[in-house]
Amino acid sequence: MARFLIILFCVLLGVTLLFCMPVHADIYHHVDTEGIVHFTNVPTTSGYRIYMREGAFQIDDEASGRYDRYILEAAEKHGVSFSLIKAVIKAESDFNADAVSRAGACGLMQIMPRTAEELGISDPFDPRENILGGVRYLKGLLTRFQGRLPLVLAAYNAGPSRVESLMCMPPFEETRNFVERVMQYIERY
Secondary structure: OHHHHHHHHHHHHHHHHHHOOOOOOOEEEEEOOOOOEEEEOOOOOOOOEEEEOOOOOOOOOOHHHHOHHHHHHHHHHHOOOHHHHHHHHHHHHOOOOOOEOOOOOEOOOOEOHHHHHHHOOOOOOOHHHHHHHHHHHHHHHHHHOOOOHHHHHHHHHHOHHHHHHHOOOOOOHHHHHHHHHHHHHHHHO
């Protein structure tokens, strides 16, 4: 009897696994005129923008070096340290080009949709476009905060107006942890 139950269990498990296929789909979002956010996998109007790409949760352990050519291009173009750029990407997305934060920041450098629009980034999930735009933004913060790296990083994480109003590190634990992580990663890269 026990043998029969084991065989039956294995057959049922095999049949179940045979018909269980993972489902993937891009997810789009749209903010209407009343500020309500709508999500769908089938956009019905042109106002929808990509929110999360298919396979967004797959992280490649070797991704760190995959984007070095774009990081180098952005570093040379904007005069920003290669190690700083790489450290920000590591802290923001862990080199996951499809990353989306709870707040809606997208891509490798976790750029907010409004900031992406201001920077002319049409696809924040495109690694090259995200890095070039993110580094341009980072360069602006370096200028704005006169190269004071902790303030620059805090502004990148919490927003420049919050840091500017205080002219010191904001009292947000997330921001303080972010600055500390990036500083550690800079030494690593």
